[in-house]
Amino acid sequence: MECGGPAGFATHWQIARLLDHSDRAVDALLVLAAQGELDSRLLAGQSQARLRKGLGTPDRTAAALRAAAETGAYATVRSVLEAALPPLLRDTPIRGAGAWLALAAECASRCGAKGAIPEVEEPAARKGSTVTVRNARHLRDVLS
DSSP states (O other): OTTOSOOOHHHHHHHHHHTTTOHHHHHHHHHHHHHTOOOHHHHHHHHHHHHHTTOSOHHHHHHHHHHHHTTTOHHHHHHHHHHHHHHHHSSSOOTTHHHHHHHHHHHHHHHTOOOOOHHHHHHHHSSSOOHHHHHHHHHHHHHO
């Protein structure tokens, strides 16, 4: 990452692949962001695709993104989450969606993000108090 040059599909795929296995992936994400080479939508797409296929652990990936956010990169992580949440919540939300929603609410709150994410509205409107429902409501409220 520190060698410079454009960061394309393969670079983002490797970061997505390693997010739930290695602190180096968090470092790589932060270096790419600092260099202006992070494509949040590409990383989000690859991360959610891996999780939907069962190739990653949602809780570990969310923990890695939380570690990146806690360095002060709340807006960067929010941009990844904003792009990843819609496909992760569509149809049947992935197991572990609550952790992603909680992190998204924290990042949005810290960086002052506003604007609804339509896919968050459906779980937020459900009855009940599961972690996913509670955190979807919290994110919806933070973004409004």
